Amino acid sequence: MSNLVFPAPAPTLLPIAGSDALFPVRRIFCVGRNYAEHAREMGNDPDREPPFFFTKPTDAAMTSGLTLPFPVVTQNLHHEAELVVAIGTGGADIAAEDADAHIWGYAAGNDLTRRDIQGDAKALRRPWDMGKGFDASAIIGLLHPAAQTGPMAAGRITCKVDGDLRQSGDLSEMIWPTDQIIAFLSKLVSLAPGDLIMTGTPAGVGPIQNGQTCKVEIEGLSPASVTYR
Numbered sequence: 023m024s025n026l027v028f029p030a031p032a033p034t035l036l037p038i039a040g041s042d043a044l045f046p047v048r049r050i051f052c053v054g055r056n057y058a059e060h061a062r063e064m065g066n067d068p069d070r071e072p073p074f075f076f077t078k079p080t081d082a083a084m085t086s087g088l089t090l091p092f093p094v095v096t097q098n099l100h101h102e103a104e105l106v107v108a109i110g111t112g113g114a115d116i117a118a119e120d121a122d123a124h125i126w127g128y129a130a131g132n133d134l135t136r137r138d139i140q141g142d143a144k145a146l147r148r149p150w151d152m153g154k155g156f157d158a159s160a161i162i163g164l165l166h167p168a169a170q171t172g173p174m175a176a177g178r179i180t181c182k183v184d185g186d187l188r189q190s191g192d193l194s195e196m197i198w199p200t201d202q203i204i205a206f207l208s209k210l211v212s213l214a215p216g217d218l219i220m221t222g223t224p225a226g227v228g229p230i231q232n233g234q235t236c237k238v239e240i241e242g243l244s245p246a247s248v249t250y251r
């Protein structure tokens with residue numbers, strides 16, 4: 023017998039490449055403007071900014087390959103191709119040189135953004151959570167254990183919409199690499215097993231329309247794709 027007032031929410035579980043095991047998601051952190059060209063296309067100066075973070079709800083994480091309804095209340099849904107770091111061992115104040123030991127694995131991801139809602143919030147100097155943290159706003163490809171990939175410091179990252187190349191970059195172009203991200207973030211919050219970190223997007227963000235398929239690919243990882251219908 024349970025004393026819960028309603029059933030506890032089901033955990034958000036993500037599939038792992040080559041395994042029947044599942045990765046339970048705890049929280050989703052995201053890094054903003056982590057590639058210089060993208061920071062410029064958003065009207066910011068990449069040389070003057072420390073890393074900053076925002077979050078998405080845990081159950082925003084969706085596996086790759088789904089056909090989903092087009093997100094509500096937006097006329098300007100944007101793709102953002104990103105490397106996702108999956109934390110396996112938590113901790114606070116993790117030194118950059120120890121960060122790799124806390125990484126369970128990696129995935130390709132799409133940090134979907136309701137750019138119109140985000141832009142309106144920015145203009146009003148309000149939080150832009152509703153531009154970033156909406157239902158199904160994080161498409162995550164199969165997770166790959168770091169024990170198999172090794173550290174993901176370099177590798178081509180692309181985003182295609184209906185086969186057209188929209189974003190193209192290399193993980194080595196990140197302003198703050200994954201070890202620095204973990205060091206910064208773990209000063210702000212204690213990281214825990216199951217946390218995902220979406221590490222920022224290269225230049226070329228742009229719209230996805232209903233009826234289109236958007237696919238993020240990173241060298242060495244499974245793709246993160248979504249179709250809207």
Ligand SMILES: CC(=O)CC(=O)C(=O)O
Pocket residue numbers: 052053054055056060102133135140221222223
């Ligand atoms: C802060 C942004 O809107 C863009 C973003 O999420 C990024 O990765 O940069």
